[in-house]
Amino acid sequence: MPEHNLAAAVTWRSISVGSGAASATVPLTVGTVGGGGKVALVAAGVHGDEGPWGALAISKLLARVRADRLLGTLRVLPVANPLAMQQNARCAPLDQLDLNRCFPGNPDGSHTEMLADTITRRALDGADLVIDLHGGGSWAVNAFAFRFAGSEPIAAAIGAPLIVDHGYRDLGQVSLTTQAKARGAQVGAVERGGHSQEEGEWALRIAQGVERALVHAGVLAPDAGLPAAPASIHVQPPRVLRPKQGGIFHPAVGAQAVGTVVPEGTLLGELRHPVTNETLEVFTAPFGHTALMLLRPMLCVLEAGAMTYVVAEADI
Numbered sequence: 001m002p003e004h005n006l007a008a009a010v011t012w013r014s015i016s017v018g019s020g021a022a023s024a025t026v027p028l029t030v031g032t033v034g035g036g037g038k039v040a041l042v043a044a045g046v047h048g049d050e051g052p053w054g055a056l057a058i059s060k061l062l063a064r065v066r067a068d069r070l071l072g073t074l075r076v077l078p079v080a081n082p083l084a085m086q087q088n089a090r091c092a093p094l095d096q097l098d099l100n101r102c103f104p105g106n107p108d109g110s111h112t113e114m115l116a117d118t119i120t121r122r123a124l125d126g127a128d129l130v131i132d133l134h135g136g137g138s139w140a141v142n143a144f145a146f147r148f149a150g151s152e153p154i155a156a157a158i159g160a161p162l163i164v165d166h167g168y169r170d171l172g173q174v175s176l177t178t179q180a181k182a183r184g185a186q187v188g189a190v191e192r193g194g195h196s197q198e199e200g201e202w203a204l205r206i207a208q209g210v211e212r213a214l215v216h217a218g219v220l221a222p223d224a225g226l227p228a229a230p231a232s233i234h235v236q237p238p239r240v241l242r243p244k245q246g247g248i249f250h251p252a253v254g255a256q257a258v259g260t261v262v263p264e265g266t267l268l269g270e271l272r273h274p275v276t277n278e279t280l281e282v283f284t285a286p287f288g289h290t291a292l293m294l295l296r297p298m299l300c301v302l303e304a305g306a307m308t309y310v311v312a313e314a315d316i
């Protein structure tokens with residue numbers, strides 16, 4: 001680990017955000033290193049159940065990069081939604097609002113709206129590059145990045161196994177990245193991680209992708225030790241596969257399959273009756289070249305309509 005790395009140079013500031021009666025406020029912690037030049041924000045944990053992998057990637061990035069490579073300013077936000085992280089839930093329990101639908105926030109709103117406002121003012125404002133790290137979470141693994149119009153080189157630099165154009169979703173400007181894009185920043189959004197044996201390796205890959213994006217944006221100087229971006233497979237707008245009824249999910253493909261492409265008809269998993277083990281529904285790959293963007297790698301309980309797979313036709 002380099003001695004004079006970003007981790008040694010970063011300044012952490014905790015900003016109080018109004019919360020519940022037990023603690024009055026919760027700290028939102030923003031790290032800053034460098035000053036002037038191009039400004040980048042790397043955020044993780046906007047969804048509280050997706051956080052540890054992105055936060056780990058930020059930690060690996062700060063440990064790996066020498067401070068003398070810094071050309072601009074790097075801001076990091078490893079735990080963007082502290083109360084949601086505490087609950088291992090997508091949203092904070094106080095108001096159950098999706099932080100990634102609350103930007104630019106409201107200083108006179110509820111907890112999550114105040115949190116969005118704080119992030120906007122104290123981390124997002126003035127950023128030339130914003131990268132938002134999400135993951136499959138405690139219940140799934142995923143392996144893709146969104147490609148935004150005008151930020152194509154950022155998606156390429158990230159080098160996720162799969163890339164999908166963000167344009168098929170119409171989120172307005174209420175997500176962190178769409179708000180940043182509306183403010184003129186280059187943006188990248190990563191959906192990679194989740195509970196598995198691979199999570200350390202995935203965090204390293206995310207960190208390398210973010211580092212390449214920071215080099216592209218002029219925040220970091222290039223480094224010969226940084227691997228080139230792996231080629232990504234571009235995919236069509238995705239389809240979510242959901243069960244029509246509740247039951248026990250039995251996977252047929254594991255975590256290693258996420259980010260790969262499988263032939264049409266490949267058995268992905270089954271929904272079985274919790275008492276009789278009778279097969280209720282079967283999930284198979286729906287496209288000729290089915291890209292596995294998100295999957296559930298473990299036996300689990302499912303309710304009707306639960307997101308079980310995210311798949312897309314791969315452009316190969």
Ligand SMILES: [Zn+2]
Pocket residue numbers: 047050134135
């Ligand atoms: Zn998310």
